[in-house]
Amino acid sequence: MADIAALAGVSTATVSRALNGSPLIRLDTRQRILELAQAHQYTVHAGAKNLRRGDNRTLGVVIPYLPDRRQQVTDPFFLAMLGNLADVLTDQHYDLLLSRVDADHLDQCAALFDSGRVAGMVVIGQWGHHEQLNALAQRQVPLVVWGAQLPDQAYCSVGSDNQSGGFLATEHLLAGGRKRVAFMGDHHTTEVHLRYQGYLDAHRRRGLMPDPSLYIPSPFTPLEAQQAMHNFCDQGQPLDALVAASDLIAISAMGVLNARGITVPQQVAVVGYDDIDAALHSFPPLSSVRQPLQMAAQTLLECLQALLKGEQPASRQLPTTLVPRQSST
Amino acid sequence: MADIAALAGVSTATVSRALNGSPLIRLDTRQRILELAQAHQYTVHAGAKNLRRGDNRTLGVVIPYLPDRRQQVTDPFFLAMLGNLADVLTDQHYDLLLSRVDADHLDQCAALFDSGRVAGMVVIGQWGHHEQLNALAQRQVPLVVWGAQLPDQAYCSVGSDNQSGGFLATEHLLAGGRKRVAFMGDHHTTEVHLRYQGYLDAHRRRGLMPDPSLYIPSPFTPLEAQQAMHNFCDQGQPLDALVAASDLIAISAMGVLNARGITVPQQVAVVGYDDIDAALHSFPPLSSVRQPLQMAAQTLLECLQALLKGEQPASRQLPTTLVPRQSST
DNA sequence: CTGAAAGCGCTAACAG
DNA sequence: CTGTTAGCGCTTTCAG
Numbered sequence: 001m002a003d004i005a006a007l008a009g010v011s012t013a014t015v016s017r018a019l020n021g022s023p024l025i026r027l028d029t030r031q032r033i034l035e036l037a038q039a040h041q042y043t044v045h046a047g048a049k050n051l052r053r054g055d056n057r058t059l060g061v062v063i064p065y066l067p068d069r070r071q072q073v074t075d076p077f078f079l080a081m082l083g084n085l086a087d088v089l090t091d092q093h094y095d096l097l098l099s100r101v102d103a104d105h106l107d108q109c110a111a112l113f114d115s116g117r118v119a120g121m122v123v124i125g126q127w128g129h130h131e132q133l134n135a136l137a138q139r140q141v142p143l144v145v146w147g148a149q150l151p152d153q154a155y156c157s158v159g160s161d162n163q164s165g166g167f168l169a170t171e172h173l174l175a176g177g178r179k180r181v182a183f184m185g186d187h188h189t190t191e192v193h194l195r196y197q198g199y200l201d202a203h204r205r206r207g208l209m210p211d212p213s214l215y216i217p218s219p220f221t222p223l224e225a226q227q228a229m230h231n232f233c234d235q236g237q238p239l240d241a242l243v244a245a246s247d248l249i250a251i252s253a254m255g256v257l258n259a260r261g262i263t264v265p266q267q268v269a270v271v272g273y274d275d276i277d278a279a280l281h282s283f284p285p286l287s288s289v290r291q292p293l294q295m296a297a298q299t300l301l302e303c304l305q306a307l308l309k310g311e312q313p314a315s316r317q318l319p320t321t322l323v324p325r326q327s328s329t
Numbered sequence: 330m331a332d333i334a335a336l337a338g339v340s341t342a343t344v345s346r347a348l349n350g351s352p353l354i355r356l357d358t359r360q361r362i363l364e365l366a367q368a369h370q371y372t373v374h375a376g377a378k379n380l381r382r383g384d385n386r387t388l389g390v391v392i393p394y395l396p397d398r399r400q401q402v403t404d405p406f407f408l409a410m411l412g413n414l415a416d417v418l419t420d421q422h423y424d425l426l427l428s429r430v431d432a433d434h435l436d437q438c439a440a441l442f443d444s445g446r447v448a449g450m451v452v453i454g455q456w457g458h459h460e461q462l463n464a465l466a467q468r469q470v471p472l473v474v475w476g477a478q479l480p481d482q483a484y485c486s487v488g489s490d491n492q493s494g495g496f497l498a499t500e501h502l503l504a505g506g507r508k509r510v511a512f513m514g515d516h517h518t519t520e521v522h523l524r525y526q527g528y529l530d531a532h533r534r535r536g537l538m539p540d541p542s543l544y545i546p547s548p549f550t551p552l553e554a555q556q557a558m559h560n561f562c563d564q565g566q567p568l569d570a571l572v573a574a575s576d577l578i579a580i581s582a583m584g585v586l587n588a589r590g591i592t593v594p595q596q597v598a599v600v601g602y603d604d605i606d607a608a609l610h611s612f613p614p615l616s617s618v619r620q621p622l623q624m625a626a627q628t629l630l631e632c633l634q635a636l637l638k639g640e641q642p643a644s645r646q647l648p649t650t651l652v653p654r655q656s657s658t
Numbered sequence: 659c660t661g662a663a664a665g666c667g668c669t670a671a672c673a674g
Numbered sequence: 675c676t677g678t679t680a681g682c683g684c685t686t687t688c689a690g
Contacts, residue, residue: 048683283612377667
């Protein structure tokens with residue numbers, strides 16, 4: 001900046017003002033300075049600016065990983081969420097710092113904030129670590145969590161309405177005349193737990209009580225899901241429909257069904273959750289519960305901004321919609 | 330930091346040294362300072378440190394988007410690459426700034442560097458904008474590109490050996506006795522062009538000349554790929570195998586084949602490219618050419634580090650391997 | 659309308 | 675082994 005000032009024959013203060021569009025600078029002076037900056041490919045140093053002004057336009061996005069699997073957080077849903085966040089933040093001229101953190105040590109997120117790297121952050125997924133997130137929030141770390149809304153929650157969360165999502169999927173199958181609808185997922189994950197509640201609700205409203213043996217425990221990783229489905233099939237429990245806690249699980253399960261010569265949807269109808277790209281191109285195309293990703297990213301940002309202004313934004317639940325495709329009709 | 334210094338009864342210089350592990354500080358002094366910092370959740374301000382030391386441990390990762398589609402860069406391959414880069418950078422204590430840039434205005438990348446936000450960056454994909462990348466490199470922007478190696482290239486690139494990848498896939502099909510092997514992809518993209526050359530090579534080595542009408546032009550997006558496949562099928566050209574320029578294209582094509590009652594692999598064998606997660610769970614499981622993602626991320630970082638040290642790292646080609654699955658046997 | 663000067667939080671000579 | 679001092683690149687009072 002000193003160089004530009006020298007070239008323009010003015011002080012650095014004037015250059016600073018010109019570059020920031022201050023109305024105090026005469027038009028021709030500003031013009032001259034802008035041209036000089038352009039010609040020399042000069043841009044204000046973002047770090048120095050932040051330091052001086054005391055504010056920070058960098059927001060963090062944290063994608064936790066399970067300590068045992070490390071690389072494996074490749075669920076397309078999380079990545080799609082990341083993409084949407086990147087778009088929204090870019091539009092509003094925020095920088096996006098991507099951080100991978102061990103899900104068992106979410107407290108490391110605090111360092112991102114304490115060290116001034118980010119003004120606040122979005123954590124994608126609760127990962128059953130409600131307590132740690134609460135602790136972070138109580139430490140005054142500005143964070144918004146993509147996930148379910150829980151009773152004693154000190155942090156702001158944005159999520160889709162998991163219960164009604166589970167309800168929609170199940171009701172769709174029951175309305176189609178299916179009698180034995182299985183649920184596949186890990187009940188201990190908060191989001192999945194709620195989806196399972198929706199599954200139960202749908203049965204109850206019709207005066208039904210699902211056979212408890214139709215609950216198929218399964219983690220989110222494809223290989224384990226396939227294994228779980230194989231085990232279930234080996235037990236010989238009859239079923240004519242399946243609600244899965246994610247599309248990845250659903251697609252894995254359909255693979256197992258296909259391999260065993262069980263036709264989808266004729267013998268078993270399947271509905272997934274997330275409506276990832278792959279759902280459209282699976283065989284057969286997968287019915288799914290869609291979460292409004294773009295709105296989600298937008299909402300997460302709004303909440304974070306409110307938090308940074310010192311407000312206490314309320315947690316939000318976004319609507320889900322059912323996207324019926326061949327796998328369930 | 331001043332606060333900690335006051336509490337410890339020392340100067341800020343001492344605190345700084347203690348926190349940076351300088352050997353000049355007495356052990357008990359250091360200990361006391363570390364405890365104080367811990368207790369008050371104090372961490373050195375990263376921005377101020379960078380400003381003073383004149384170095385920057387933030388690296389940029391740029392994922393260009395096509396101007397017309399905007400959100401659509403959800404190809405799992407790019408996201409998987411991003412995940413691997415995040416892991417490698419985290420391990421080496423770099424911060425990762427994620428940036429989305431219009432593929433038609435890659436020159437915007439320069440601003441990231443000029444403004445000191447990043448010390449250097451990785452651009453994922455060439456997107457047919459070789460010239461712009463060359464211009465950036467000539468402007469002295471430290472960048473490494475994931476993509477093909479081209480003749481007059483001013484920048485360092487890391488990529489997999491696309492030509493041998495295309496060769497592997499095609500040779501596998503020809504060796505399996507297939508006679509009419511189609512190629513599906515967009516010939517104008519540099520990477521795909523090379524894969525197509527490999528496809529031609531494989532034919533030539535066996536003294537064959539592929540029927541030019543077996544080249545099926547197709548972009549990378551699933552819907553357009555499906556359309557392209559439908560069009561091709563409508564023309565009634567017989568084929569018994571297909572090499573696709575990406576797994577997403579391959580899976581889309583298999584969907585069309587399935588829908589038309591054409592069996593995979595019996596009537597048409599299919600091989601994809603990238604070996605994304607979904608390849609394992611498609612129906613039938615998709616044979617694919619795997620690019621070594623983890624090594625890729627590692628190599629990209631090494632090249633970038635060399636560049637930052639003022640060296641001129643050579644472009645690198647990484648080996649590809651064929652992963653045969655049901656879709657081609 | 660513009661300049662001089664102070665200071666954001668930190669590190670690194672240079673002195674003790 | 676520790677303190678003093680200067681300054682990284684910028685913005686912003688306070689004076690002209």
